[in-house]
Amino acid sequence: MKIQLNRVVIIFLCIILGFFIAIQTKNVQEDYSFVSLRTIADLQNLIKKEKEELNNISELIVSGKNRLLEYETAVSGGGSIRDVLAKEHDQFKMISGFVDLKGPGIIVWLSDSDRELYEWEDPNNVIVHDLDVLIIVNDLKTAGAEAISINGQRIMSTTEIQCAGATITINNHTYGQPFIIRAIGDPDTLSAVIKSPESYAFLLKEVYGLGLEVSVYENIEISKFNNDISWEYLTPKEGE
Amino acid sequence: MIFAIIGLLVGIFLGLRLDITYPAKYALYISVAILASLDSVFGAVRSMLEDTFNTEIFVSGFFTNAILAGFLAYIGDRLGVPLYYAAIFAFGGRLFQNFANIRRHLLNKFRSRITTK
Numbered sequence: 001m002k003i004q005l006n007r008v009v010i011i012f013l014c015i016i017l018g019f020f021i022a023i024q025t026k027n028v029q030e031d032y033s034f035v036s037l038r039t040i041a042d043l044q045n046l047i048k049k050e051k052e053e054l055n056n057i058s059e060l061i062v063s064g065k066n067r068l069l070e071y072e073t074a075v076s077g078g079g080s081i082r083d084v085l086a087k088e089h090d091q092f093k094m095i096s097g098f099v100d101l102k103g104p105g106i107i108v109w110l111s112d113s114d115r116e117l118y119e120w121e122d123p124n125n126v127i128v129h130d131l132d133v134l135i136i137v138n139d140l141k142t143a144g145a146e147a148i149s150i151n152g153q154r155i156m157s158t159t160e161i162q163c164a165g166a167t168i169t170i171n172n173h174t175y176g177q178p179f180i181i182r183a184i185g186d187p188d189t190l191s192a193v194i195k196s197p198e199s200y201a202f203l204l205k206e207v208y209g210l211g212l213e214v215s216v217y218e219n220i221e222i223s224k225f226n227n228d229i230s231w232e233y234l235t236p237k238e239g240e
Numbered sequence: 241m242i243f244a245i246i247g248l249l250v251g252i253f254l255g256l257r258l259d260i261t262y263p264a265k266y267a268l269y270i271s272v273a274i275l276a277s278l279d280s281v282f283g284a285v286r287s288m289l290e291d292t293f294n295t296e297i298f299v300s301g302f303f304t305n306a307i308l309a310g311f312l313a314y315i316g317d318r319l320g321v322p323l324y325y326a327a328i329f330a331f332g333g334r335l336f337q338n339f340a341n342i343r344r345h346l347l348n349k350f351r352s353r354i355t356t357k
Binding site for chain 1: 243244245246247248249250251252253254255256260261262264267270271273274277278280281284288293295298299302
C-alpha cells in the first residue's frame with residue numbers, strides 16, 4: 001500500500017512537471033520579437049491614417065450616391081437632366097475663372113520698399129519679386145482662397161507669375177508695382193495667413209521693409225479671365 | 241522509474257493539448273522552476289532505486305525547490321544580479337549526480353542479472 005501511494009505521488013508530480021515543460025516549450029517557441037514603444041506608436045498612427053482614408057473614401061461614396069440621386073430626382077421630377085447639367089456647367093465656369101465673382105475676402109497691397117538702402121546692400125532686397133507674389137498667392141490658396149486675382153488678372157490653372165525685369169508678367173500682361181492681390185474666401189483665415197508672424201508676408205514686411213497692407217472686405221469683386229485661351233493639345237481620354 | 245516516465249509523457253501530452261499561455265517575462269522563472277522539479281524527480285527515481293524513497297521529502301522538495309528557484313530568479317531580476325545561475329548550477333549539478341547514481345544502479349542490476357544467468 002505504501003509503495004502504491006509512492007507511485008501515485010510520483011505519477012502525479014511527473015504529470016505536473018511534464019505539463020509545465022510542455023507549456024514552457026510551447027511558449028518559448030513562439031516568436032516574441034522586440035517591439036519598441038515607438039514602433040507601436042508608428043503602427044497606431046498608420047492604423048489611424050488608414051482609418052481616416054477609409055472614412056474619406058466612404059464619404060466620397062456617399063457624395064457620389066447623392067449626386068446620382070440628384071440626377072435621378074431631376075429626371076423623375078419631370079425636368080430634364082439638362083437643368084442639372086446647366087447648373088453644374090455654371091459652377092465649373094465659376095471655379096475655372098470664366099465668370100465675374102464677388103464674395104467676402106481680402107485685398108493685399110504689395111509694393112516696393114521706400115526705405116534707404118544700407119551701405120552695400122543689394123537693391124534686390126527692397127523690390128517685390130515674382131517669387132514673393134507667388135508665395136503669397138500660394139499661402140492664400142493654403143488658407144482656402146476660392147478665387148484669386150492679381151491686378152485684375154484672375155489666377156487660372158494656366159496663369160504664370162513671371163519675373164520681367166522690375167515688373168511681373170501675369171497672364172501675359174506685365175505689371176509694375178504695386179501689386180493688388182484679391183482673394184475670396186474666409187476673410188479671417190486669409191488675413192491671418194498674411195499677418196501671422198510665421199508667414200512669408202510678415203517676413204517681407206518686417207525684415208525687408210516692403211510695403212504690405214491687408215484689408216478685409218465684406219464684398220470684393222474678382223473679374224473673370226479676359227484673354228483668349230486656346231487648347232491645342234488637350235483631348236479627353238477615351239471612355240471618360 | 242517507469243511511472244515517472246509515464247507521468248512525464250501524460251503531462252507533456254496534456255500541456256500540448258491544453259492551450260495555456262502566460263506572459264513571456266515569466267518564461268525564465270518557469271524554466272528555472274522546471275529545472276528544480278526535474279532534479280527532484282531524478283532524485284526520487286534514484287532514491288527508489290536505493291530504496292530510501294520518502295514521499296514527504298519528495299513532495300516537499302518538488303514544490304519548495306521549484307518555488308525557491310523561481311523566486312530566486314525573480315529576486316535576481318529585481319536586483320539586477322542573475323541569481324538564477326545559482327539555481328541552475330545547484331540543480332543542474334545535482335541533476336547530473338542523480339543521473340550518474342541512477343545509471344550506476346541500473347548497470348549494477350543489469351550486470352548482476354547477467355551473472356546470475
